[in-house]
Amino acid sequence: MALILGIESSCDETAVAVIDGAAATLAARIVAQRIASQDDEHRPYGGVVPEIAARAHAETLAPMVGAVLRDAGLRLDQIDAIAATAGPGLIGGVMVGLVTAKALAMAADKPLLAVNHLEGHALSARLAEPGLAFPYLLLLASGGHCQILEVRGLGQYRRLATTIDDALGEAFDKTAKLLGLGFPGGPAVERLAREGDARAVPLPRPLMGSAEPHFSFAGLKSAVMRARDAGLHRPADIAASFQQAAIDCVIDRTRRAMAAAGPVNALVVAGGVAANAALRGALTALAAEAGLPLVAPPPKLCTDNAAMIGWAGAERFAAGLTDPLDALARPRWPLDPDAEPVRGAGVKA
Known part of the structure; x- marks a missing residue:
């Protein structure tokens, strides 16, 4: 090193x-x-x-x-x-x-x-936790991606789930825009959600309980827009209900992926949305349910x-892996290039 x-x-x-x-x-x-x-x-x-x-x-x-x-x-x-x-x-x-x-x-x-x-x-996670060994299960949730991967080693990834439309961070940002909370949206939604009732607004949980392993957040985002336009709910209640619905979906999909994965040493969450305290709390409980530690890098590393x-x-x-000076910049670069194609126009590999 x-x-x-x-x-x-x-x-x-x-x-x-x-x-x-x-x-x-x-x-x-x-x-x-x-x-x-x-x-x-x-x-x-x-x-x-x-x-x-x-x-x-x-x-x-x-x-x-x-x-x-x-x-x-x-x-x-x-x-x-x-x-x-x-x-x-x-x-x-x-x-x-x-x-x-x-x-x-x-x-x-x-x-x-x-x-x-x-x-x-x-x-x-291995930067933050020097003792973390492969393999581990990774929930990668950011503005551009929402995936669950089995991390088997350096350069060895098996994708178990991805989003078929919006990424989780994208849904947070669009919800913030709908509620007039400004940019960046994710932290603004989380702050406002602390003042609201997560049970106040009936919102859908797309694909929750489905045999399909993937995520979907576009319908949830559309439901937030309808709730705002109806004028029946406080913005804080909409934010709290959205956040809880999103977390419910993530926990359901992650639990399913844990059952489909091989033996792992930890559940890891990374990406910008991993800084969300409510999501971390829910994932901590899920990991404990499975007898695994939750490894979440400090927010500044998410x-x-x-x-x-x-x-x-x-x-x-x-590992001796260096690159030539003509290495290409790539707008898309999946960690698991062999993963099966997934339906949906918004799929992020």
Whole structure:
């Protein structure tokens, strides 16, 4: 294991970190990191605008690399390898980060590590919990993805479920927009839900109890819109009822996946929605029901960050897996390319 410079630019967070792959604790593993949010740029539009995001990455990334190296007390030639998100994500932002990593790797004559953003999330639990061993069951819930995967080892993933329409984080963001809560939406819905009654608004639980293993949140989002338009419920009650309905669906689908998976050492939740405290509580109870620990990285490692990319790069580097300088940026990049196709226009591999 080695010192890895990690770069993340797949959506609307510009992030750089230095990771010590040989350190034994989370605090020591993250030598330095910085994250620049683009919330102010995207807030007027109620969501991420890809062109604005790419431009912001281009303006921010190079100075941030220099700042993180100074924070770490390191020169570029002391870094062992350069890791960057190569997909999936908004292709403009992915290209900015990957091209920057290629330039740094070429200039310093260092290996390049083209990291799958989803693998960064999948391995973030091993960054946070040094003793976590493969295999484990992963619920990956973010703005772009909602999947359950059996993580058997580095680069070895078996997809058990995915969304057939909206991702969970996307449903949270759209609910926030419907309720006029602003951007980013997920934390705003969670805050408002604390003031509401989760039983006040009758909302559907799509696919709950179904033999089909996958997720669906589009119908739930539409039901939220109808509840808002009816004018019969407080926004706080709608938020709380939406959050509870979404959690009920997640728990039902995860319980089903646990029955279908092989023996695992833990239930892991990662991705931006993993920062939701109510979801963590429900998953903790589910894991205990199965006699498993719940491993949830700290909230700062659940949202997009460069520490997880640097850590995934460190694991790949230790395994001798480096990439050529012509590695491609990918808008889509499934962790399990052999997974069976799933019905639904909104399927995120």
